[in-house]
Amino acid sequence: MKSDLSSSKRWGKRLLVIGRVALGIIFIVAAYMKMKPQPAMAWSLASIETSLSMFAMGVDSYQILPVWAVRLVAHWLPPFELLLGVWLLTGLALRASSLIAALMISAFFLAMTSAYERGLTISCGCFGPGEQIGPRRLIEEGVMLLPLALAVCIGAFLTARRENEGDQSPLEVTVGLGDTARR
């Protein structure tokens, strides 16, 4: 029984690693696609600036944010996605990183659903320009990405809780007592 439990815990941890690595890679790819230089341009700060300005046009086409907010989101979201992707890969403070990832993907999904409901046929901007918002994109986001992010987030919190409970298990208390006794 104990072996079954530890085996399921091991699998849970493995799945959590796979999930957070997948999520991390998705965020890194999304950031790269938004920041990479446009055709006929080499990598430079200026070419990244141009790509971010192009991404700003995509953000603006959602008709949700005022111009100042569009500029802010367009110029800070891709670098933050890159940072978040790397953060997820490291696995450090996973509860925080996975919660941020889940909130971000939820926000993207809501924005896309809103645009679709308003009849806007615009580029999603999720992985760079050119990808239209439509049923397919909404399904990809709502059935694959969002559940993945939520699963990693829930998994991270459950694992942390189990570990906390494990800290107070009788076995470890006994070890503690032994240590105390030794002292």
Place this chain on the structure above:
Amino acid sequence: MIASDYITSGKVYLVHHDFPLQAHMYSGLAARWANAAARVGEFPEVEAALYDNQDAWGASGDIAKYVAAAMPAADFKRVEVLVKSCESPAPTSTWDHSDPLAKDPHPCAFDYAVRDDIELGYKIPVQATPTYVITYKGQKLPAGSGTVSWPILKQFFDSLLAQQ
């Protein structure tokens, strides 16, 4: 603003293409009016008037009212004669991407230009209007669609023009 800030100075070259969507009942007719207006040198004015009043003529079909308001009466008379000479239905995009003039034995003279634009649009592919394709140093950037605020578009142009 795009014209005064970028086109007149030669920084940006603007090419307009028509892509009347089948879903919009009067879009083909509006393209026909705009192309007829181009024959008398009134295209920019008519394009702006049609864009600004899209909801009104899109519902009523009264395109002539907005075209007439956008140009001198004498010019409008000439444009009206051109449009009234067209008897066939105005071309629009088709769901199966077929030639919109294929079933038309006597297409109107400027419908060919609209047809060519539609076929070009299929290749992009245009899925909504407006769609914009920006070409930089001979390379096409990915097409975008939807309304973009002028400050955001200007920022993009400035960024692009600042490239070495």
